[in-house]
Amino acid sequence: xxxxxxxxxxxxxxxxxxxxxxxxxxxxxxxxxxxxxxxxxxxxxxxxxxxxxxxxxxxxxxxxxxxxxxxxxxxxxxxxxxxxxxxxxxxxxxxxxxxxxxxxxxxxxxxxxxxxxxxxxxxxxxxxxxxxxxxxxxxxxxxxxxxxxxxxxxxxxxxxxxxxxxxxxxxxxxxxxxxxxxxxxxxxxxxxxxxxxxxxxxxxxxxxxxxxxxxxxxxxxxxxxxxxxxxxxxxxxxxxxxxxxxxxxxxxxxxxxxxxxxxxxxxxxxxxxxxxxxxxxxxxxxxxxxxxxxxxxxxx
Amino acid sequence: xxxxxxxxxxxxxxxxxxxxxxxxxxxxxxxxxxxxxxxxxxxxxxxxxxxxxxxxxxxxxxxxxxxxxxxxxxxxxxxxxxxxxxxxxxxxxxxxxxxxxxxxxxxxxxxxxxxxxxxxxxxxxxxxxxxxxxxxxxxxxxxxxxxxxxxxxxxxxxxxxxxxxxxxxxxxxxxxxxxxxxxxxxxxxxxxxxxxxxxxxxxxxxxxxxxxxxxxxxxxxxxxxxxxxxxxxxxxxxxxxxxxxxxxxxxxxxxxxxxxxxxxxxxxxxxxxxxxxxxxxxxxxxxxxxxxxxxxxxxxxxxxxxxxxxxxxxxxxxxxxxxxxxxxxxxxxxxxxxxxxxxxxxxxxxxxxxxxxxxxxxxxxxxxxxxxxxxxxxxxxxxxxxxxxxxxxxxxxxxxxxxxxxxxxxxxxxxxxxxxxxxxxxxxxxxxxxxxxxxxxxxxxxxxxxxxxxxxxxxxxxxxxxxxxxxxxxxxxxxxxxxxxxxxxxxxxxxxxxxxxxxxxxxxxxxxxxxxxxxxxxxxxxxxxxxxxxxxxxxxx
Numbered sequence: 001x002x003x004x005x006x007x008x009x010x011x012x013x014x015x016x017x018x019x020x021x022x023x024x025x026x027x028x029x030x031x032x033x034x035x036x037x038x039x040x041x042x043x044x045x046x047x048x049x050x051x052x053x054x055x056x057x058x059x060x061x062x063x064x065x066x067x068x069x070x071x072x073x074x075x076x077x078x079x080x081x082x083x084x085x086x087x088x089x090x091x092x093x094x095x096x097x098x099x100x101x102x103x104x105x106x107x108x109x110x111x112x113x114x115x116x117x118x119x120x121x122x123x124x125x126x127x128x129x130x131x132x133x134x135x136x137x138x139x140x141x142x143x144x145x146x147x148x149x150x151x152x153x154x155x156x157x158x159x160x161x162x163x164x165x166x167x168x169x170x171x172x173x174x175x176x177x178x179x180x181x182x183x184x185x186x187x188x189x190x191x192x193x194x195x196x197x198x199x200x201x202x203x204x205x206x207x208x209x210x211x212x213x214x215x216x217x218x219x220x221x222x223x224x225x226x227x228x229x230x231x232x233x234x235x236x237x238x239x240x241x242x243x244x245x246x247x248x249x250x251x252x253x254x255x256x257x258x259x260x261x262x263x264x265x266x267x268x269x270x271x272x273x274x275x276x277x278x279x280x281x282x283x284x285x286x287x288x289x290x291x292x293x294x295x296x297x298x299x300x
Numbered sequence: 301x302x303x304x305x306x307x308x309x310x311x312x313x314x315x316x317x318x319x320x321x322x323x324x325x326x327x328x329x330x331x332x333x334x335x336x337x338x339x340x341x342x343x344x345x346x347x348x349x350x351x352x353x354x355x356x357x358x359x360x361x362x363x364x365x366x367x368x369x370x371x372x373x374x375x376x377x378x379x380x381x382x383x384x385x386x387x388x389x390x391x392x393x394x395x396x397x398x399x400x401x402x403x404x405x406x407x408x409x410x411x412x413x414x415x416x417x418x419x420x421x422x423x424x425x426x427x428x429x430x431x432x433x434x435x436x437x438x439x440x441x442x443x444x445x446x447x448x449x450x451x452x453x454x455x456x457x458x459x460x461x462x463x464x465x466x467x468x469x470x471x472x473x474x475x476x477x478x479x480x481x482x483x484x485x486x487x488x489x490x491x492x493x494x495x496x497x498x499x500x501x502x503x504x505x506x507x508x509x510x511x512x513x514x515x516x517x518x519x520x521x522x523x524x525x526x527x528x529x530x531x532x533x534x535x536x537x538x539x540x541x542x543x544x545x546x547x548x549x550x551x552x553x554x555x556x557x558x559x560x561x562x563x564x565x566x567x568x569x570x571x572x573x574x575x576x577x578x579x580x581x582x583x584x585x586x587x588x589x590x591x592x593x594x595x596x597x598x599x600x601x602x603x604x605x606x607x608x609x610x611x612x613x614x615x616x617x618x619x620x621x622x623x624x625x626x627x628x629x630x631x632x633x634x635x636x637x638x639x640x641x642x643x644x645x646x647x648x649x650x651x652x653x654x655x656x657x658x659x660x661x662x663x664x665x666x667x668x669x670x671x672x673x674x675x676x677x678x679x680x681x682x683x684x685x686x687x688x689x690x691x692x693x694x695x696x697x698x699x700x701x702x703x704x705x706x707x708x709x710x711x712x713x714x715x716x717x718x719x720x721x722x723x724x725x726x727x728x729x730x731x732x733x734x735x736x737x738x739x740x741x742x743x744x745x746x747x748x749x750x751x752x753x754x755x756x757x758x759x760x761x762x763x764x765x766x767x768x769x770x771x772x773x774x775x776x777x778x779x780x781x782x783x784x785x786x787x788x789x790x791x792x793x794x795x796x797x798x799x800x801x802x803x804x805x806x807x808x809x810x811x812x813x814x815x816x817x818x819x820x821x822x823x824x825x826x827x828x829x830x831x832x833x834x835x836x837x838x839x840x841x
């Protein structure tokens with residue numbers, strides 16, 4: 001349905017944000033995971049037709065959308081990471097304008113706006129100008145605009161920023177519902193945003209696709225390599241230098257570390273079940289697939 | 301502890317940020333164009349400085365002084381718009397809140413902003429000085445370069461005025477009423493007063509310094525036994541009946557009192573810049589009578605970004621709204637259908653263009669319209685028409701830049717039919733222009749004033765086209781304000797060459813450029829809008 005073929009984006013000054021990425025997407029949710037600066041937002045903007053790739057193709061149902069972006073734009077819902085609004089318009093006025101920009105008929109625009117305002121529960125605030133909305137409310141307006149034209153492709157970039165925990169859960173559920181018969185591409189650096197809802201996860205770093213698979217597949221790769229150890233506080237830096245540490249809790253008896261290692265890191269290390277965060281860190285920091293310069297760049 | 305190094309660091313950082321903005325480049329190009337106009341071809345009848353029908357031979361001293369004076373006047377108007385957003389930008393970018401949490405004192409912050417403003421204007425003055433040198437060599441009347449004589453007028457005449465302009469920008473930004481576009485209009489009037497009154501010999505602290513220069517020029521003419529024609533000395537773009545005669549002028553020797561007056565002007569500017577220390581709220585929403593940004597929107601509709609704010613720091617907490625539910629089955633059930641939506645798009649653009657306009661604005665617009673039906677015909681075409689096509693200047697200035705200034709560029713970048721949206725935005729400006737001018741149109745139709753009606757249509761087309769093209773090119777509303785106001789001022793001073801609306805009349809007939817030319821110009825500007833829009837989409841990112 002949506003194909004990204006050897007996409008590369010090089011910005012002025014030579015920064016290579018996306019480096020030869022190829023992906024094929026069908027209905028379902030793809031969670032795009034990666035650290036800050038991995039190229040996720042650049043890729044999302046390319047898929048959303050906002051940015052043109054330096055090379056490569058984006059094809060939607062066979063159409064080259066780099067050359068003919070309106071084909072995808074008519075069936076696309078895009079929620080960027082940061083966006084502004086016209087502060088003196090109400091949410092209904094703002095959505096009406098965007099519906100007209102999408103080319104929706106007056107009748108269907110009116111009905112869908114009513115339904116969407118209800119969906120994101122902004123009915124009580126509908127007469128208030130957007131300039132008086134909170135960050136979370138504006139994010140909900142963003143979600144509503146993305147669903148205006150009943151899109152077949154939904155691209156959401158770091159969508160849960162500004163949402164409280166309850167809203168975050170509900171938004172993830174909404175995306176999960178939408179993904180039943182649509183392509184949903186969700187970009188985030190928060191693993192918990194994708195682990196409960198994405199059927200397909202792509203891990204990217206430094207503009208490259210490092211791994212793609214179902215959550216179970218990613219977890220299987222790291223099974224048997226996640227450990228918990230208790231160490232004295234003074235030993236923590238040495239352990240961190242040797243291993244990827246995913247969690248650290250200070251207790252009265254010392255510091256309990258959860259870390260990745262192919263073999264038991266200490267004699268009293270306890271093997272634990274991996275979770276998606278472990279798998280993500282394992283992929284990001286796996287030495288075999290990175291050059292020494294890249295490994296250095298990935299350390300934090 | 302704030303020392304000179306910290307202030308310089310702040311000022312230079314701010315300066316770098318500003319000079320990388322398109323508005324700086326546009327103003328700089330205009331300044332270079334002015335430098336070109338200031339030293340016209342020997343046969344030109346368009347002049348900036350006229351000394352009783354004469355001008356100086358184009359040596360370093362004369363070219364320096366004429367370019368410095370012309371540049372000072374231009375930068376007082378246009379430069380003000382470029383430098384006046386420094387504090388508001390710190391608020392929208394939230395850099396202000398970071399700075400407010402440092403030991404930096406309010407006075408230090410304001411002074412650094414003043415220095416940054418001055419650096420921006422001084423850099424433009426520097427470019428003008430280089431332009432003057434190039435023009436002296438290009439005109440070739442006297443190719444002997446005297447660097448001191450060339451640069452001295454820029455230091456003594458331009459810089460004190462730039463300091464005042466830089467300080468006024470700080471003052472205006474900290475006063476709620478003057479913070480937005482209304483402040484631009486107030487400054488335009490104030491700058492006019494300074495430009496005219498400052499040329500007087502009795503102006504305080506030597507005024508613009510023009511009087512001393514004019515005395516020296518007249519003395520040189522006297523020494524060369526040249527008669528000064530009626531009108532004496534004039535500064536400003538004017539058309540003369542025949543090319544000016546020439547005389548030799550080697551510059552003027554500024555007296556100690558004159559130099560002291562210039563120094564006092566700079567010190568006065570420093571005091572004006574520091575005055576807001578008494579009330580500046582240090583970006584504390586609780587202390588401000590409304591933060592800088594929303595106040596802008598409320599005052600006269602300058603764009604006020606209300607971006608999705610993950611930090612929730614954009615001022616007082618909004619009233620709580622319930623969270624939302626996504627239980628299965630609540631997704632919208634209505635299937636979207638597509639139909640021609642240009643009409644609704646236009647309605648949306650009109651709504652966006654007019655968002656936040658105060659009832660007072662509408663009241664004045666209504667009064668102007670009523671007056672258009674009541675006043676005598678000559679008054680309607682000669683005074684009211686220019687008036688009704690000045691009143692919406694702050695609203696027109698949003699055209700072409702409101703998407704960028706409201707942070708919607710990325711979101712709308714994924715929407716279809718970008719050209720249709722541009723067209724609708726332009727059409728919204730056209731609707732506003734036409735509605736504002738409806739009374740003069742009806743009067744001209746009733747009076748059978750065919751040429752006036754045709755000129756009216758030229759005006760309706762050219763104003764939104766100019767606003768759109770400048771907005772799209774510069775990505776800010778200020779450039780249109782800085783360019784339209786001087787054009788309008790020249791027009792109402794009966795300069796027919798710039799009369800795009802048919803207001804300058806001889807024997808009741810418009811004598812400005814052909815309406816066909818105006819319409820062709822509008823079409824060209826509209827073409828620029830589409831070309832730039834398309835080019836931006838192609839290279840975006």
